Amino acid sequence: MASNLNLVEPQSRGPFIGVGNVTKSYGSLTVLNGISLEVAKGEVLVLCGPSGCGKSTLLRCLNGLETIQSGSITINGRRVENATPEQLQQIRLMTGFVFQNFNLFPHMTTLENIVIAPQKVKRIPAREAKEQAEHLLEQVGMSTKAESYPYQLSGGQRQRVAIARALAMKPSLMLFDEPTSALDPEMREEVLQVIRRVHQEHKMTMVVVTHEIGFAKNVASRAMLLDQGQIVEEAPARDFFESPREERTRKFLRAIAND
Known part of the structure; x- marks a missing residue:
């Protein structure tokens, strides 16, 4: 079983x-309506849009947390x-997911939160998993909090631990679902700096749901606006935020600038 969980990833041409013409519905409510997009290896795509437009649902569909109706x-x-359960597990092994509400195990220390998945899922020896976790905690600026529990950490610190936990599985793709929405401005910037550093050091593919314009301009390759389950506009990130083509995009950007 362990060998099956560590297969070499196929190299796609x-x-x-x-994502091809994806539709996702909850009963009579269509959340994604014919979504099609591509993301190149190493690219950072930022997804924007009003609440309920389908951004988070799209992320969850990417790694099979939600099933799609078509596409x-x-x-x-x-x-x-x-995908079969085993195939889905393979996909999730190469996909790190960072949620807006951290989802850390409250009864485990910071270090324990990071080592558990590599040990249990990838069968990495305890010593190796611990050394890797300590290195990741240093990367995200949390070395001094290895023995702390989540309730002893600030929101920004918990989110940095969540990022380290996702990186511990050595993913090729990172999905971030509004990772700073629950944080105050100072903590928000701490987490954004960590995400910037992760991309600079690992050059991994990322899809980020966020309204952080400065982050998107400096880090993202492209930005995309979703509304009512459809893509309204996509463009290189700087063009998207500085000279959007669509009036709907301009209206949305004015709204978040005034928040």
Whole structure:
């Protein structure tokens, strides 16, 4: 079983992420309506849009946390829709997911939160997992909090631990679902700096749901606006934020600038 969980990733000749005409509904409510997009290896795509537009749902569909009604999704050549449980586990092994509410285990220390998945899922020896976790905590500026519990940490510190936990699985793709929305401005900037550093050091593919304009301009390759389950506009990040083509995009950007 352990060998199956550590297969070499297939090298796709196409985009690292491919989404083709995806539809996702909850009963009579259509959340994603014919979404198609591609993300190249190493690219950072920022998703923007009003609440309920489908951003978080799209992220969850990318690694199979939500099933789709129609269309196709591939991650580095692996099909997500209709994947078997084992195939889905393979996809999730190469996908790190950072949620807005941290989702740390409250009864575990910072270090324990990071080592548990590599040990249990990838069967990494305890000593190796601990050394890797300590290195990751240093990367995210949390070395002094290794023995702290989540309740002893600030929101920004918990989010940095969550990022380290995702990186511990050595993913090829990182998905961030509004990672700073629950934080005050100072803590928000701490977390954004960590995400910038992760991209600079690892050059991994990222899809980030965020309204942080400065971050998107400086880090993202492209930005995309979703509204009512459809893509309204996509463009290189700086063009998207400085000279959007669509009036709907301009209206949205004015709204978040005034928040």
